[in-house]
Amino acid sequence: MNKIISTLSFLCISFGLSAQPFISDLNCEHRIDPITVDTQNPALSWQIGGNQRNLKQIAYRILVADDVTLLKKNFGNTWDSKNVLSKQSLQIPFAGKKLDPLKTYYWKVMVWDNHHQTSGWSKIAKWQMGLQSKSDWKGASWIAYEKMPDSLVLIPGIENTNDKRWNKGSDILPMLRKEFVVDKKLKKATVFITGLGQFDLSINGNKVGDHFLDPGWTKYDKHALYLAFDVTDELRSGKNALGVMLGNGFYYMPGERYHKLKSAFGYPKMICRLALQYQDGTEENIITDQSWKATPGPVIFSSIYGGEDYDANFEQNGWNRAGFNDTGWKNATVVEGPERLDAQAEDPLKIFDQFSPVKISQPKPGVWVYDMGQNASAIPFIKVSGNKGAVVKLTPAELLNDDGMITQEAVGTPVYFKYTLKGNGIETWHPQFMYYGFRYIQVEGAVPEGEPNSMHLPVISAIKSLHTRNSATSVGTFSCSNDLFNKTFKLIDWAIRSNTASVFTDCPHREKLGWLEEAHLVGPSIRYNYDIATLCRKVVRDMINSQTADGLIPDIAPEYVEFGGGFRNSPEWGSNGIIMPYYIYQWYGDKQVLSESYDMMTRYAAYLQKQSKNNLLYFGLGDWYDLGPGDPGVSQLTPPGITGTAIYYYDLTILSKVATLLGKTSDVIKYNKLVNDVKIAFNNTFFDKQTFQYGTGSQAANSMAVYTGIVEAGYKTAVINNIVKDIRLHNNGLTAGDIGYRYLLRVLDDADRSDVIFDMNSRSDVPGYGYQLARGATSLTESWQGNRISSNNHFMLGHLMEWFYSGLGGIKPDSNSIAFDKIVIRPEPVGDVTWANASYLSPYGMIANRWKTNGGLFTMQTSIPANSTAVIYLPARKNSVVSENGRSLLNRRDIKILKFENERAVLAVGSGNYSFSVRNIN
Numbered sequence: 077m078n079k080i081i082s083t084l085s086f087l088c089i090s091f092g093l094s095a096q097p098f099i100s101d102l103n104c105e106h107r108i109d110p111i112t113v114d115t116q117n118p119a120l121s122w123q124i125g126g127n128q129r130n131l132k133q134i135a136y137r138i139l140v141a142d143d144v145t146l147l148k149k150n151f152g153n154t155w156d157s158k159n160v161l162s163k164q165s166l167q168i169p170f171a172g173k174k175l176d177p178l179k180t181y182y183w184k185v186m187v188w189d190n191h192h193q194t195s196g197w198s199k200i201a202k203w204q205m206g207l208q209s210k211s212d213w214k215g216a217s218w219i220a221y222e223k224m225p226d227s228l229v230l231i232p233g234i235e236n237t238n239d240k241r242w243n244k245g246s247d248i249l250p251m252l253r254k255e256f257v258v259d260k261k262l263k264k265a266t267v268f269i270t271g272l273g274q275f276d277l278s279i280n281g282n283k284v285g286d287h288f289l290d291p292g293w294t295k296y297d298k299h300a301l302y303l304a305f306d307v308t309d310e311l312r313s314g315k316n317a318l319g320v321m322l323g324n325g326f327y328y329m330p331g332e333r334y335h336k337l338k339s340a341f342g343y344p345k346m347i348c349r350l351a352l353q354y355q356d357g358t359e360e361n362i363i364t365d366q367s368w369k370a371t372p373g374p375v376i377f378s379s380i381y382g383g384e385d386y387d388a389n390f391e392q393n394g395w396n397r398a399g400f401n402d403t404g405w406k407n408a409t410v411v412e413g414p415e416r417l418d419a420q421a422e423d424p425l426k427i428f429d430q431f432s433p434v435k436i437s438q439p440k441p442g443v444w445v446y447d448m449g450q451n452a453s454a455i456p457f458i459k460v461s462g463n464k465g466a467v468v469k470l471t472p473a474e475l476l477n478d479d480g481m482i483t484q485e486a487v488g489t490p491v492y493f494k495y496t497l498k499g500n501g502i503e504t505w506h507p508q509f510m511y512y513g514f515r516y517i518q519v520e521g522a523v524p525e526g527e528p529n530s531m532h533l534p535v536i537s538a539i540k541s542l543h544t545r546n547s548a549t550s551v552g553t554f555s556c557s558n559d560l561f562n563k564t565f566k567l568i569d570w571a572i573r574s575n576t577a578s579v580f581t582d583c584p585h586r587e588k589l590g591w592l593e594e595a596h597l598v599g600p601s602i603r604y605n606y607d608i609a610t611l612c613r614k615v616v617r618d619m620i621n622s623q624t625a626d627g628l629i630p631d632i633a634p635e636y637v638e639f640g641g642g643f644r645n646s647p648e649w650g651s652n653g654i655i656m657p658y659y660i661y662q663w664y665g666d667k668q669v670l671s672e673s674y675d676m677m678t679r680y681a682a683y684l685q686k687q688s689k690n691n692l693l694y695f696g697l698g699d700w701y702d703l704g705p706g707d708p709g710v711s712q713l714t715p716p717g718i719t720g721t722a723i724y725y726y727d728l729t730i731l732s733k734v735a736t737l738l739g740k741t742s743d744v745i746k747y748n749k750l751v752n753d754v755k756i757a758f759n760n761t762f763f764d765k766q767t768f769q770y771g772t773g774s775q776a777a778n779s780m781a782v783y784t785g786i787v788e789a790g791y792k793t794a795v796i797n798n799i800v801k802d803i804r805l806h807n808n809g810l811t812a813g814d815i816g817y818r819y820l821l822r823v824l825d826d827a828d829r830s831d832v833i834f835d836m837n838s839r840s841d842v843p844g845y846g847y848q849l850a851r852g853a854t855s856l857t858e859s860w861q862g863n864r865i866s867s868n869n870h871f872m873l874g875h876l877m878e879w880f881y882s883g884l885g886g887i888k889p890d891s892n893s894i895a896f897d898k899i900v901i902r903p904e905p906v907g908d909v910t911w912a913n914a915s916y917l918s919p920y921g922m923i924a925n926r927w928k929t930n931g932g933l934f935t936m937q938t939s940i941p942a943n944s945t946a947v948i949y950l951p952a953r954k955n956s957v958v959s960e961n962g963r964s965l966l967n968r969r970d971i972k973i974l975k976f977e978n979e980r981a982v983l984a985v986g987s988g989n990y991s992f993s994v995r996n997i998n
Contacts, residue, residue: 106119136187140155263355300416461497522535592629609666722758886904898947
């Protein structure tokens with residue numbers, strides 16, 4: 077092997093430097109330079125690029141060192157992979173020496189390509205190890221202001237407001253502080269911390285980081301997440317102070333205000349280790365213990381559902397700075413906390429867009445309503461001045477009543493925020509531990525600046541809506557010539573932004589729970605838009621920790637409350653435990669998640685098998701919210717057994733593939749047999765060979781049979797024709813619901829019937845996105861009617877986003893693709909769409925496609941990243957004039973014509989930038 081690499085290195089000298097490949101985007105565990113890696117085999121990835129077409133890596137070498145100076149000398153004292161003949165550039169597991177907690181490791185890579193070139197060494201990247209065991213916390217204890225009596229602990233939570241425990245318990249949101257001295261020159265300082273349910277950390281009076289609502293929500297009786305921050309620059313020689321404010325989050329829910337559910341894992345608490353590494357090689361640790369001081373803070377009420385109140389008169393200036401007199405504070409109480417602490421790998425929540433009022437109205441005396449113009453997950457921000465003790469009440473809402481007042485009828489009431497002024501000039505405030513979904517802010521107890529103020533109420537000089545969401549990187553773009561589709565894209569995107577928190581929520585107000593069906597149904601749409609690899613891994617662990625002893629994966633994870641019937645046990649929801657890990661593997665090349673999830677997956681499959689009757693499943697919610705004659709809810713058009721069994725069949729086909737990947741031969745045999753048994757039972761029970769219909773012939777039933785592969789190959793075309801016929805009979809209308817809609821779109825897209833998708837979604841009545849837009853929606857609504865009794869910020873109907881990329885934009889993975897290493901470029905110039913632009917930053921690099929039609933001329937510019945190949949479909953007949961960069965496609969080494977079919981030219985290409993034109997001759 078070394079001789080081969082040496083030969084490659086020699087050959088590359090004869091080529092110009094411009095032909096060299098380059099390396100970029102080094103990441104460890106899907107993150108750039110992470111400081112909380114808690115696995116002994118972190119996965120390393122990179123991208124390669126260059127100006128040659130059909131560029132592929134054929135070999136690599138990785139160096140890892142615990143000293144950057146050694147790495148600069150090309151010495152990897154922690155791991156030297158040596159020369160590895162492999163095209164793999166994603167998710168390569170570290171295989172060197174044992175990794176020590178807190179230590180920073182530096183790494184770089186070089187590659188050789190199929191053009192006999194070498195990249196040279198990449199830039200240096202790094203990762204820092206987190207704390208992998210309890211002993212790594214160096215004796216840090218969980219501390220709190222007070223301990224919750226065991227009698228008040230509610231695990232799981234309750235949803236019965238008549239339960240005698242509902243209004244019991246106190247709600248003290250504490251501040252905790254600790255002073256310490258830095259008396260030597262610092263090399264590095266890292267703080268490892270978590271606070272349950274949420275925390276805000278400051279050092280020497282300054283907030284650490286720009287996160288919101290740390291840490292991510294988990295099943296706290298099983299585990300919690302901790303974070304790490306490099307705070308070297310925050311510390312100074314001499315006295316320093318740590319300050320922490322704690323919020324309730326989902327850890328403790330007071331029984332006041334909005335009554336959705338109440339759970340109580342305990343009162344707010346925290347654990348912290350500040351690791352000080354000095355230049356002389358010594359170390360010191362500041363840990364949480366009884367010596368920390370605690371007192372109630374100015375946040376006097378906080379509920380993840382009900383709102384938050386703040387009394388500025390309880391502020392204590394300088395409390396989080398050194399030298400503060402804390403003699404009136406009490407010593408912290410040492411308490412118990414979750415036994416297991418894992419590093420938070422998913423992107424944190426942050427504050428993004430800031431919206432100012434587009435309209436201010438006064439529906440009645442003393443009440444002002446601010447229209448912020450956008451329905452979003454957010455918190456209100458105010459700048460206000462007034463008398464000491466005056467109270468300003470802010471009530472958020474998605475909608476207004478006919479009288480111009482806000483209404484929370486559809487999403488739970490009451491929810492509000494209160495701010496009590498201290499009365500010393502202009503004061504600013506926003507909630508710290510709660511967010512909500514709203515467009516409007518109703519203000520009472522204050523007046524807008526410039527308005528008459530005979531009551532001498534506080535004056536609001538500024539009010540904003542601060543949008544909060546998961547900070548996952550944007551990786552996709554889409555636009556087209558159809559204005560309705562562009563507005564629909566934005567509508568769906570706002571629902572995605574508003575419901576991507578530390579779980580994929582159903583809505584940012586009513587529940588904020590991780591309902592699992594959308595994680596796999598709308599997941600592909602989200603992945604085209606945002607890099608959610610780490611968040612998906614977190615959701616997988618939420619499901620693992622929420623799975624019951626008998627194998628059930630409940631409809632929500634983390635499961636804070638046990639809902640009844642199909643709202644806890646529906647196969648279309650729980651199957652996310654099997655589907656999502658496989659989708660993560662398909663999209664990101666992450667095979668480790670399959671190993672980690674396999675026990676959960678097999679246990680859930682065994683649970684479904686036990687619940688089946690003759691290999692069929694007859695329980696659950698079915699095609700939730702389908703469009704039938706009655707009010708939306710449990711499936712109306714698709715008979716029981718069809719969607720649940722189809723998902724079960726799909727689960728089993730995935731398990732067979734996963735078992736194959738993991739080398740579990742006996743499981744492959746078992747699942748293949750079960751796949752066949754379920755298929756026979758499903759078709760014998762639900763398929764009519766005379767009409768080629770499943771069940772009642774609903775769109776959901778037929779589409780799921782086709783997509784999952786249950787339908788026999790000889791009947792597939794007839795079933796698809798029935799789907800199209802049903803859509804046409806409903807005036808190009810959708811009837812499929814929450815479950816069936818995604819599969820309907822996928823079947824039509826795969827069958828080259830994007831014309832039908834266009835007709836379905838170009839309407840301005842129900843069911844159509846245009847109807848929601850016409851009614852003033854700024855985020856996707858839960859129901860097609862956009863009715864007032866449903867959520868108006870819900871991504872349940874967001875499946876069309878996937879088609880915008882895969883159909884109109886033409887970018888989709890091949891059926892055998894892993895992380896888009898095999899790409900299909902097949903744009904669909906349908907309806908009145910004359911151009912479309914789409915791009916997706918895949919794990920291998922940027923995929924982009926831009927096409928335009930003008931008369932008889934079709935042009936398209938396509939970019940394929942290195943280490944990937946593509947099959948490209950151009951709308952062309954055999955007598956069309958097809959060229960690339962003005963050159964004929966005949967006898968090209970870089971482009972291979974595979975065939976002409978269905979009025980398309982089918983080409984095979986490697987990486988590179990391409991410019992095609994097709995002139996169709998009549």
